[in-house]
Amino acid sequence: MNNTLSVIKSISDKNRLRVVSVLLVHTELCACQITQFLGVTGATTSRHLGLMVNAGVLKNRKQGRWIYFRINTEDPSLTTLLGWVKNRIETSQQVKEDLEALKQILHISCEELSQKQRESGTCTKSRKKENR
Structure with missing residues (x-):
């Protein structure tokens, strides 16, 4: 029961649902790509992704400096829900x-996305509010 609740809670946020929706189409994305399309800070993206990984919705792998995320396809119940x-x-x-x-x-x-994100610092306040 607790696992089911964790899964449902982890996708019950607009930005996390947006991440799931694009990962259902684009099998795997780098954290910097997810940060860019969400238009939020890297820390916010990391928090969202961490919640979904901990709930078992997403899996990740590290390749050099980059961490890639994908939907956990090993759980049939999760596959049905998603x-x-x-x-x-x-x-x-x-x-x-x-x-x-x-x-x-x-x-x-x-590499370019990461550099662009470092240079821009944080998103504008209006953009952040829009995506919360």
């Missing part, structure tokens, strides 16, 4: 916008 979620949200305007933004982001190397 299939239901995908059916409910795939036509939402937010998901369409995220997937479109991600197309552009995927053309930029993780």
Whole structure:
């Protein structure tokens, strides 16, 4: 029961649901790519990703300096739940916008994205409020 509650809580946030929705389409993404499309700070992204990894929704792997995240496909119940979620949200305007933004982001190397994020510091206040 606690595991089920952890899973549901971990995807019951708009930004975490946005991450799940794009990972259902783009099998694996680097943390810097996720940070870029969410438009939040790296610390905020890290917190969101950590919650989902701890709940078992996401798996991660490290490759050099980069950490890549993907949906945990080893749990049949989770796969069923996320299939239901995908059916409910795939036509939402937010998901369409995220997937479109991600197309552009995927053309930029993780190194360039990371440098760009370091140079810009944090996002503007209006952008942060919009995504909470």
